[in-house]
Amino acid sequence: MKFPKTYTLKEISQITQTEFIGDKNFPVKGINEIHVVESGDVVFVDHPKYYDKALKSAATVILINKKVDCPKGKALLISDDPFRDFNRLSNYFKPFEPAKQSIATSAKIGKNTIIQPNVFIGNHVVIGDNCVIHANVTIYDNCVIGNHVTIHSGTILGADAFYYKNRPTGYDKLVSCGRVVIKDHVDIGANCTIDKGVTGDTTIGEGTKLDNLIQIAHDTVIGKKCLLASLTAVAGCTVIEDEVTIWGQCGIVSGITIGKKAVLMAQSGVSKSIEGGKVYWGSPVTELRDRQRELIAIRKLPELLKKIK
Amino acid sequence: MKFPKTYTLKEISQITQTEFIGDKNFPVKGINEIHVVESGDVVFVDHPKYYDKALKSAATVILINKKVDCPKGKALLISDDPFRDFNRLSNYFKPFEPAKQSIATSAKIGKNTIIQPNVFIGNHVVIGDNCVIHANVTIYDNCVIGNHVTIHSGTILGADAFYYKNRPTGYDKLVSCGRVVIKDHVDIGANCTIDKGVTGDTTIGEGTKLDNLIQIAHDTVIGKKCLLASLTAVAGCTVIEDEVTIWGQCGIVSGITIGKKAVLMAQSGVSKSIEGGKVYWGSPVTELRDRQRELIAIRKLPELLKKIK
Amino acid sequence: MKFPKTYTLKEISQITQTEFIGDKNFPVKGINEIHVVESGDVVFVDHPKYYDKALKSAATVILINKKVDCPKGKALLISDDPFRDFNRLSNYFKPFEPAKQSIATSAKIGKNTIIQPNVFIGNHVVIGDNCVIHANVTIYDNCVIGNHVTIHSGTILGADAFYYKNRPTGYDKLVSCGRVVIKDHVDIGANCTIDKGVTGDTTIGEGTKLDNLIQIAHDTVIGKKCLLASLTAVAGCTVIEDEVTIWGQCGIVSGITIGKKAVLMAQSGVSKSIEGGKVYWGSPVTELRDRQRELIAIRKLPELLKKIK
Numbered sequence: 001m002k003f004p005k006t007y008t009l010k011e012i013s014q015i016t017q018t019e020f021i022g023d024k025n026f027p028v029k030g031i032n033e034i035h036v037v038e039s040g041d042v043v044f045v046d047h048p049k050y051y052d053k054a055l056k057s058a059a060t061v062i063l064i065n066k067k068v069d070c071p072k073g074k075a076l077l078i079s080d081d082p083f084r085d086f087n088r089l090s091n092y093f094k095p096f097e098p099a100k101q102s103i104a105t106s107a108k109i110g111k112n113t114i115i116q117p118n119v120f121i122g123n124h125v126v127i128g129d130n131c132v133i134h135a136n137v138t139i140y141d142n143c144v145i146g147n148h149v150t151i152h153s154g155t156i157l158g159a160d161a162f163y164y165k166n167r168p169t170g171y172d173k174l175v176s177c178g179r180v181v182i183k184d185h186v187d188i189g190a191n192c193t194i195d196k197g198v199t200g201d202t203t204i205g206e207g208t209k210l211d212n213l214i215q216i217a218h219d220t221v222i223g224k225k226c227l228l229a230s231l232t233a234v235a236g237c238t239v240i241e242d243e244v245t246i247w248g249q250c251g252i253v254s255g256i257t258i259g260k261k262a263v264l265m266a267q268s269g270v271s272k273s274i275e276g277g278k279v280y281w282g283s284p285v286t287e288l289r290d291r292q293r294e295l296i297a298i299r300k301l302p303e304l305l306k307k308i309k
Numbered sequence: 310m311k312f313p314k315t316y317t318l319k320e321i322s323q324i325t326q327t328e329f330i331g332d333k334n335f336p337v338k339g340i341n342e343i344h345v346v347e348s349g350d351v352v353f354v355d356h357p358k359y360y361d362k363a364l365k366s367a368a369t370v371i372l373i374n375k376k377v378d379c380p381k382g383k384a385l386l387i388s389d390d391p392f393r394d395f396n397r398l399s400n401y402f403k404p405f406e407p408a409k410q411s412i413a414t415s416a417k418i419g420k421n422t423i424i425q426p427n428v429f430i431g432n433h434v435v436i437g438d439n440c441v442i443h444a445n446v447t448i449y450d451n452c453v454i455g456n457h458v459t460i461h462s463g464t465i466l467g468a469d470a471f472y473y474k475n476r477p478t479g480y481d482k483l484v485s486c487g488r489v490v491i492k493d494h495v496d497i498g499a500n501c502t503i504d505k506g507v508t509g510d511t512t513i514g515e516g517t518k519l520d521n522l523i524q525i526a527h528d529t530v531i532g533k534k535c536l537l538a539s540l541t542a543v544a545g546c547t548v549i550e551d552e553v554t555i556w557g558q559c560g561i562v563s564g565i566t567i568g569k570k571a572v573l574m575a576q577s578g579v580s581k582s583i584e585g586g587k588v589y590w591g592s593p594v595t596e597l598r599d600r601q602r603e604l605i606a607i608r609k610l611p612e613l614l615k616k617i618k
Numbered sequence: 619m620k621f622p623k624t625y626t627l628k629e630i631s632q633i634t635q636t637e638f639i640g641d642k643n644f645p646v647k648g649i650n651e652i653h654v655v656e657s658g659d660v661v662f663v664d665h666p667k668y669y670d671k672a673l674k675s676a677a678t679v680i681l682i683n684k685k686v687d688c689p690k691g692k693a694l695l696i697s698d699d700p701f702r703d704f705n706r707l708s709n710y711f712k713p714f715e716p717a718k719q720s721i722a723t724s725a726k727i728g729k730n731t732i733i734q735p736n737v738f739i740g741n742h743v744v745i746g747d748n749c750v751i752h753a754n755v756t757i758y759d760n761c762v763i764g765n766h767v768t769i770h771s772g773t774i775l776g777a778d779a780f781y782y783k784n785r786p787t788g789y790d791k792l793v794s795c796g797r798v799v800i801k802d803h804v805d806i807g808a809n810c811t812i813d814k815g816v817t818g819d820t821t822i823g824e825g826t827k828l829d830n831l832i833q834i835a836h837d838t839v840i841g842k843k844c845l846l847a848s849l850t851a852v853a854g855c856t857v858i859e860d861e862v863t864i865w866g867q868c869g870i871v872s873g874i875t876i877g878k879k880a881v882l883m884a885q886s887g888v889s890k891s892i893e894g895g896k897v898y899w900g901s902p903v904t905e906l907r908d909r910q911r912e913l914i915a916i917r918k919l920p921e922l923l924k925k926i927k
Contacts, residue, residue, distance in 0.1 A: 102735040117411040118429050120736050120753035135429035135447045138753045138771035152468040153447035156808040159770040162829040162847065170803055170825040170843060185479055190465040190502040193808040193830035207479040211471040212502035212524050215830050215848040225479060230524040231542045233849045233866050248542050249560045251867045251884050266560050267578045267592050269885045283885050297919040301606040426720040427738050444738035444756045461777040462756035494788055499774040499811040516788040520780040521811035521833050534788060538780065539833040540851045557851050558869045575869050576887045576901050610915040
């Protein structure tokens with residue numbers, strides 16, 4: 001999330017109720033997660049294991065729970081609870097605004113776009129031209145939808161990320177202030193769920209087609225011209241490159257990359273990044289031919305064990 | 310889909326903007342997919358590999374991208390792009406009609422049928438007697454629902470088939486003009502998705518019961534008195550015969566047949582037609598006892614490998 | 619379900635249209651399923667295999683299809699079809715009341731609770747303070763929701779249990795008259811389905827967090843501070859103890875217990891009760907390390923078979 005204008009370090013320290021180290025006029029432009037931060041961003045870190053990564057990242061303001069030496073050209077915000085104070089930024093800049101009607105007056109809807117009955121469109125949503133939004137679709141605040149997009153009934157764009165900190169008192173939610181961005185010529189089936197980014201965008205690339213009952217988690221980026229079949233789940237912060245085909249009921253963990261033109265056979269499970277241009281199967285996946293060989297071998301295994309006895 | 314009346318070959322050639330070969334008054338009655346075509350139907354074919362199958366099918370009008378010899382008693386429509394021109398027929402006979410209200414005035418709803426709030430019912434939908442349609446259900450245009458049917462909240466009947474042609478410019482959608490047909494005494498759980506047929510009907514047979522979050526794809530036919538548990542996906546053009554029981558999270562590929570009274574244990578994956586009257590498990594499935602033997606053998610495998618070393 | 623007051627055996631025999639054996643003033647307080655019955659409850663049994671279990675259970679009124687000796691301190695209701703007559707009780711005490719508006723006037727909604735547009739709230743629902751119910755959520759009659767609860771769009775609370783008796787004439791539904799109970803500080807993602815109990819409560823414990831597209835079946839009890847990731851299914855009458863973590867696409871059968879602090883890796887399948895405090899993987903699950911050893915062994919199996927030949 002970028003702030004609506006550049007703030008000073010002092011202003012941000014007041015919003016977060018933290019002490020700052022650095023020039024009080026140091027420019028602060030937005031917040032983001034560690035893997036996508038850039039200059040002007042605030043990043044938070046609350047575990048010594050990740051201090052170094054955060055301090056050396058592209059982020060120029062580090063919200064941290066220890067008074068460390070401030071890296072050159074950067075600034076620090078010192079907090080006893082960076083997670084809580086990062087949430088203060090999200091709540092300040094993107095407070096939850098209860099809806100006043102089913103289709104927010106602040107939503108912008110393009111030409112020749114059809115909105116069927118019982119659709120909810122939140123505040124500041126932008127929908128392009130020549131789209132069809134079918135009945136009973138829900139589009140949370142700030143989602144951005146391109147042109148020539150079809151969204152089938154029951155699909156939910158922009159629910160909160162499933163992202164919690166385990167505290168003795170219970171799970172504490174990281175407030176989501178990111179968006180869902182749907183590019184041109186995307187089709188989304190019925191009853192899908194595409195969560196908003198925590199601080200960035202969950203993105204579905206141009207010309208990609210989703211079947212029904214698909215889960216796309218926060219901050220995941222799906223490339224152009226991909227096909228995803230029903231009941232597939234893609235966890236958060238994962239990158240699916242262009243022209244990837246994923247058959248039904250596949251599961252893909254968070255934070256990995258599926259290479260361009262990869263194909264996943266149905267019911268596959270992917271726990272590590274995989275190269276593009278290949279066909280995969282199984283859980284955990286191997287290349288299709290290897291999986292087929294394993295299956296043939298497993299079929300023979302009971303007989304083999306008998307013989308060995 | 311049957312046309313509202315019998316058309317002449319010449320009329321259909323005008324709608325499809327194609328050249329015709331045959332008697333200009335040759336009767337044309339509807340469109341359908343290759344596996345269910347009958348006399349009077351148009352079928353399309355755009356790949357030499359399938360020319361013969363299409364020309365020899367029960368369809369009497371073949372929309373094709375080559376000037377072949379016209380089979381006796383049939384007619385041809387010659388097109389440089391049969392997929393595009395087949396879509397012209399669907400769009401002509403079943404154009405998308407945006408809704409004017411949540412429950413279309415053209416919908417017919419039977420006696421003692423309860424429609425709960427926030428339900429969407431599209432144009433020309435027919436619902437029988439003594440049904441309960443729970444809140445937030447979506448029923449697209451032209452769906453047909455029998456008597457004594459219960460549909461739980463969030464379920465979507467009649468979204469488009471997930472069926473695309475891969476073109477260099479992007480995925481091109483085959484327009485769906487079929488229907489969803491729900492027979493008497495069917496119960497459908499919450500948040501299910503049952504897609505309309507591409508040209509035919511997606512059918513749920515009499516007395517069949519579906520749990521929650523189930524995906525049934527286009528043109529699939531499910532028999533009488535089947536049970537399907539939650540998070541199961543059945544792909545397109547598949548036939549599930551009567552009294553089949555499918556436990557949770559199973560996946561079934563397109564174009565196959567599951568025989569009468571077959572039972573699929575949970576999380577099974579079916580990639581080929583299977584005989585009825587048997588119990589199956591695994592992905593891909595084998596008969597239950599074989600799968601159990603394999604699992605026992607796999608448990609012993611690490612120890613076996615140690616010994617062999 | 620507890621009746622609104624204590625009834626006499628004679629009154630209950632009139633509602634169920636059955637013959638009674640015992641004191642006509644014997645007190646009857648409610649109905650429940652065999653695994654959770656208590657004194658004053660009616661339990662039904664229609665198969666000789668389960669007669670003994672029912673007669674010896676904590677239930678003090680047994681609805682049964684054979685004139686057996688009445689256990690001391692108990693009463694009997696004699697029926698040719700206990701399933702049908704048990705349904706009579708459910709339909710008498712919890713008849714389906716069609717909604718008169720989207721949010722029932724009998725619903726109680728707490729302070730500072732936000733109800734977004736297009737939400738359905740059924741009769742006698744109770745929602746606590748400081749909740750957010752997002753757009754297009756459906757809450758069936760009699761659900762109870764605590765304080766500080768967030769429910770994301772498209773989620774369905776309280777649809778009927780998937781519970782049928784196989785009769786020659788078709789599947790006969792056991793009428794659900796239980797509830798869904800959501801405790802304080804629970805978050806539920808988008809497009810989840812949580813079914814009501816058949817006679818008892820389906821319960822989500824305090825501080826538990828559910829991701830999107832999750833299925834929780836009837837009468838299941840989930841403990842405090844659990845995490846369930848997307849596309850997981852938990853079947854009916856299962857107990858998930860406190861602080862259990864379940865990753866995506868897991869399946870858990872009915873009637874078992876997952877012990878405290880157990881962790882299930884993604885795509886696991888659980889068919890038997892498992893101990894807490896351990897990490898599990900696979901379908902069917904084994905402990906994580908055992909599963910990892912098996913996978914390594916399977917990778918080597920094709921090569922092994924070649925050598926043995």
